[in-house]
Amino acid sequence: MTNNIRRAILLSTAAALCAAAAAHAETYPSRPIKWIVPYLAGTAPDTTVRITGDALSKILGQPVVIENRGGVAGNIGAQLAAKAPADGYTWVYSGSPMATNMRMYRNPGFDVMKDFVHVGGISQSDSVIVVSPDSGITSVKQLVERLRANPGKLAYASGGVGTPSHLGAELLLSATKSQALHVPYKGASESTNAVAGKQVDFALALVGPALPHIQGGKLTPLAVLSPKRNARLEQVPTLAEAGVPNVSVVSFGGLAVPKGTPAPVVKKVQDALAQALAMPDVRTKLEASGSTVHPSSPEVFARSLKEEIGLTEKLMKAASIEAQ
Numbered sequence: 001m002t003n004n005i006r007r008a009i010l011l012s013t014a015a016a017l018c019a020a021a022a023a024h025a026e027t028y029p030s031r032p033i034k035w036i037v038p039y040l041a042g043t044a045p046d047t048t049v050r051i052t053g054d055a056l057s058k059i060l061g062q063p064v065v066i067e068n069r070g071g072v073a074g075n076i077g078a079q080l081a082a083k084a085p086a087d088g089y090t091w092v093y094s095g096s097p098m099a100t101n102m103r104m105y106r107n108p109g110f111d112v113m114k115d116f117v118h119v120g121g122i123s124q125s126d127s128v129i130v131v132s133p134d135s136g137i138t139s140v141k142q143l144v145e146r147l148r149a150n151p152g153k154l155a156y157a158s159g160g161v162g163t164p165s166h167l168g169a170e171l172l173l174s175a176t177k178s179q180a181l182h183v184p185y186k187g188a189s190e191s192t193n194a195v196a197g198k199q200v201d202f203a204l205a206l207v208g209p210a211l212p213h214i215q216g217g218k219l220t221p222l223a224v225l226s227p228k229r230n231a232r233l234e235q236v237p238t239l240a241e242a243g244v245p246n247v248s249v250v251s252f253g254g255l256a257v258p259k260g261t262p263a264p265v266v267k268k269v270q271d272a273l274a275q276a277l278a279m280p281d282v283r284t285k286l287e288a289s290g291s292t293v294h295p296s297s298p299e300v301f302a303r304s305l306k307e308e309i310g311l312t313e314k315l316m317k318a319a320s321i322e323a324q
Helices: 003-027 044-060 072-082 096-104 140-149 164-175 188-196 207-215 263-277 280-288 298-318
Strands: 033-037 064-068 090-095 116-131 155-158 181-184 202-206 220-224 250-258 291-296
Touching: 003 263, 033 044, 033 072, 044 064, 044 090, 044 116, 044 207, 044 250, 044 263, 044 280, 044 291, 072 090, 072 096, 072 250, 090 096, 090 116, 096 164, 096 250, 096 298, 116 140, 116 164, 116 188, 116 207, 116 263, 116 298, 140 220, 155 164, 155 188, 164 181, 164 202, 164 298, 188 202, 188 207, 202 207, 207 220, 250 263, 263 280, 263 291, 280 291, 291 298
Parallel strands: 033 064, 033 090, 155 181, 155 202
Antiparallel strands: 090 250, 116 202, 116 220, 116 250, 116 291
């Protein structure tokens, strides 16, 4: 076979594939879409996806079915999404925990930068240090004093190994030269409930799952781990204001599809996502849940994930955390 003939065949095949992708995009979506949430129901990502998914269902004209696949800090759901057909009918809530897991786990079972096409960012969530009201602790200073007086005896909950709640707590302990026992749970809602139920002494909870407990008097917020105060917890100081600078943990998330999903389909999902996040009622609901709406382009979102991987390396080194 001559080079000219080979080139002609390749060009013809490429043209056929492009035509097929374009035809697929014209009819997409023609059936329900599955959106995998790699975390438990009731967590901040789950709430975010349900609010956004409802708007996307109306925009795209097909049901967006939420499927919670929690476990191993989000690895199980991410693995399922990475292996799904690249046809646009399987989405996954991607974000900082998936990037963190690239370093927290020796074999997470997926590559956040290679196995997905990241459609765009959706929101950011702050973390807040919470304790039980019965603990008698009302400030970060008091918490640190108790930790130092009882090295390794107090316990803190996290949403799983490598989650922002885990890394943030270890950074807090490192910065304050204190110790505590780590008790990982399957998600943010479970870890938050553990503090409210007095099974552990404190946690770095996402604002969304913690907010109802705080408003109901079942949790006492001590500080938020963000550069500025959270709009839903305006009376709660930042950790820097509470006397512990240079410890900031912000979780972010968005939408991704399996690698190989046709570009025209990705573009259609991207446009729909941008339209949904521009809706006033969607923004109001997301912000009421404790999140901050933070749309971003595929390029910016992918870059944020890559930066998160590098940041995780630094955090693990600073907190002396070994990969699982």
